[in-house]
Amino acid sequence: xxxxxxxxxxxxxxxxxxxxxxxxxxxxxxxxxxxxxxxxxxxxxxxxxxxxxxxxxxxxxxxxxxxxxxxxxxxxxxxxxxxxxxxxxxxxxxxxxxxxxxxxxxxxxxxxxxxxxxxxxxxxxxxxxxxxxxxxxxxxxxxxxxxxxxxxxxxxxxxxxxxxxxxxxxxxxxxxxxxxxxxxxxxxxxxxxxxxxxxxxxxxxxxxxxxxxxxxxx
Amino acid sequence: xxxxxxxxxxxxxxxxxxxxxxxxxxxxxxxxxxxxxxxxxxxxxxxxxxxxxxxxxxxxxxxxxxxxxxxxxxxxxxxxxxxxxxxxxxxxxxxxxxxxxxxxxxxxxxxxxxxxxxxxxxxxxxxxxxxxxxxxxxxxxxxxxxxxxxxxxxxxxxxxxxxxxxxxxxxxxxxxxxxxxxxxxxxxxxxxxxxxxxxxxxxxxxxxxxxxxxx
Numbered sequence: 001x002x003x004x005x006x007x008x009x010x011x012x013x014x015x016x017x018x019x020x021x022x023x024x025x026x027x028x029x030x031x032x033x034x035x036x037x038x039x040x041x042x043x044x045x046x047x048x049x050x051x052x053x054x055x056x057x058x059x060x061x062x063x064x065x066x067x068x069x070x071x072x073x074x075x076x077x078x079x080x081x082x083x084x085x086x087x088x089x090x091x092x093x094x095x096x097x098x099x100x101x102x103x104x105x106x107x108x109x110x111x112x113x114x115x116x117x118x119x120x121x122x123x124x125x126x127x128x129x130x131x132x133x134x135x136x137x138x139x140x141x142x143x144x145x146x147x148x149x150x151x152x153x154x155x156x157x158x159x160x161x162x163x164x165x166x167x168x169x170x171x172x173x174x175x176x177x178x179x180x181x182x183x184x185x186x187x188x189x190x191x192x193x194x195x196x197x198x199x200x201x202x203x204x205x206x207x208x209x210x211x212x213x214x215x216x217x218x
Numbered sequence: 219x220x221x222x223x224x225x226x227x228x229x230x231x232x233x234x235x236x237x238x239x240x241x242x243x244x245x246x247x248x249x250x251x252x253x254x255x256x257x258x259x260x261x262x263x264x265x266x267x268x269x270x271x272x273x274x275x276x277x278x279x280x281x282x283x284x285x286x287x288x289x290x291x292x293x294x295x296x297x298x299x300x301x302x303x304x305x306x307x308x309x310x311x312x313x314x315x316x317x318x319x320x321x322x323x324x325x326x327x328x329x330x331x332x333x334x335x336x337x338x339x340x341x342x343x344x345x346x347x348x349x350x351x352x353x354x355x356x357x358x359x360x361x362x363x364x365x366x367x368x369x370x371x372x373x374x375x376x377x378x379x380x381x382x383x384x385x386x387x388x389x390x391x392x393x394x395x396x397x398x399x400x401x402x403x404x405x406x407x408x409x410x411x412x413x414x415x416x417x418x419x420x421x422x423x424x425x426x427x428x429x430x431x432x433x
Contacts, residue, residue, distance in 0.1 A: 005324035012325060016332040020339055032292040034329040039269045039293075040300025041326055044318065048309055050262035054255055079256030083263030090270060096220050099430055101260045103224030104231055106421060106429050108257045111235025114418035121411035125404045143384075147397035154398055158405025179405065184355045186402025188362025189394050191345070195363070196370045198338035205335045208328070 010213040013205055055080055129155045154182035225424045232422030269297065296325075362398075366391050 015030030059077060061070040082101040089098035133148050134140050140148065160172065161179030168176045211217035231253055238246035276290035303317035311318045351357040368374040369391020378386040420426035 001320065005320060009324045009328040013328050013332045016329065016336055019336065028286065028289050029292060030329065032289040033296050033325060034333065035272070036293040036296025037300050037321060037325050037329065039272050040297045040304065041322065042265050043269045043297075043301055044304025044311060046262035046265040047305065048311060050258045052309070055259045055262075058255070073255075075252050076255055076259070078252070079259035082256055083259045086260055086263045087267055087270070089267055090274065099220065099224045100227060101263070102429065103227040104253075105257065105260055105264070107228035107231030108235060108253055110228070110418035110421040111232035114232075114415050114422075115236060115239040117411040117414045121407045122415075125407055125411075129404060143393065147393065150397045151401045151404070154401025155404045155408075158402055159408060162405065162409045180355055181358055182398060182402045183405065184358040184402075185362040185394065185398045186406070188359040188364075189366045189399040190403075191359070192363040192366025192370070192391075193395070195338065195341050195345070195367055198335060198341060201331055201335035202338045205328075205332050 006213055010209060013209060017205075051083075055083075125155075153178065158182050221427075221430060224430055225427070229422055229424060232418070236422070273297065362394060366394060369394075 012030045012033060015026045016034075018024055018030075019027040055076050057065065058073045059080075061072060082104055085097050086101040087098075089095050129152060131148060131151075132140075133152075134145060157175045157179035159179070161168075161176040161183065163176075166172060207217065234246060234249045234253060238250035273294060276293045278284075279290040280287045280294075300318070300321055303321060304311045307313075307316045307318050310316070312322075313319060345363070349356075349360050349363070351360050365387070368377070369387045369389075374387030374391070378390075417426065421429075
């Protein structure tokens with residue numbers, strides 16, 4: 001069965017790569033299999049991890065949980081009802097009730113992310129930027145001191161660039177210009193990093209084709 | 219009913235999450251716990267809704283014999299195959315040797331890895347067309363990307379082997395990632411956080427209502 005699986009994986013891998021030549025039935029078949037398998041995968045994972053583990057076992061705890069002192073949590077039924085309302089979207093006549101669970105999701109995401117982002121993405125980033133320039137015990141090397149200066153100046157000027165309520169002129173404009181340079185280096189580095197991660201995946205697939213499947217690489 | 223109730227739900231849920239951050243005690247801690255559980259359940263149902271919608275759309279395509287309807291059969295068949303194996307496998311569906319694990323190992327992993335890997339070709343083609351050193355900003359972008367890519371492969375260090383240890387291409391790539399890249403990313407992250415806070419406030423207070431649709 002594993003041998004067949006290897007051939008199937010190779011067939012699907014080459015099917016996806018065949019798109020590099022042009023759109024063709026082999027690619028479309030592999031793509032359709034990917035869509036179906038992915039949808040099935042997430043439904044199964046969500047069912048067992050969220051619906052069964054959280055909802056079902058929460059409302060109807062099993063014997064072992066009851067012995068350990070677990071009690072049915074009937075508040076979870078509200079979540080179940082909201083989930084059921086979400087599925088009503090498939091029935092056009094009463095599809096509007098799906099707005100209630102959607103509103104719940106939007107409200108929860110807004111409330112949760114607002115606090116998470118303000119602490120982790122804003123306050124802690126500012127805290128990390130206000131750092132000892134020469135290191136905690138004056139042990140930083142020249143390279144690190146220059147690097148720390150780059151981080152402080154780069155972050156500040158980058159923020160100045162994003163401030164559009166004031167015209168980018170004079171000293172403010174010059175700082176914003178340094179900001180755009182920093183951001184361009186960031187985009188370039190991120191792009192290079194992404195390319196290399198994709199290359200690493202490509203090497204993995206080539207290794208699979210020539211190594212695992214064809215056995216040409218030992 | 220169609221607009222007021224959703225606005226009320228959004229406002230209450232959002233406020234509870236914000237308040238429970240500052241007052242992590244009863245009743246807000248309890249409410250946050252319930253809401254987090256409900257969120258997980260509704261999110262699971264949203265995934266199921268997406269999958270069912272895919273089935274409906276694919277089914278309609280087959281029924282109307284639209285172009286490519288044969289592929290819609292493949293989508294439905296593979297979806298059912300994965301779902302049946304996964305649900306029949308019980309809570310141990312991920313264990314090695316199950317049908318679900320076999321499908322995951324020989325179809326899901328190779329397909330998802332190849333889908334991401336194929337982007338390497340498109341990124342290379344796009345960068346060839348887009349990367350032109352037209353001005354100072356574009357040159358910085360190009361140089362940073364070039365140094366980063368060169369610093370991540372052995373040839374980068376081979377080219378700069380005459381340089382002292384710690385100043386070779388791989389070290390330069392690490393320095394770019396640790397300092398200028400961090401600076402730019404921090405500015406972007408702080409900007410995003412401030413934007414997200416204002417958008418969240420607009421949603422919670424009911425000023426932003428686009429998620430409710432046009433009706």
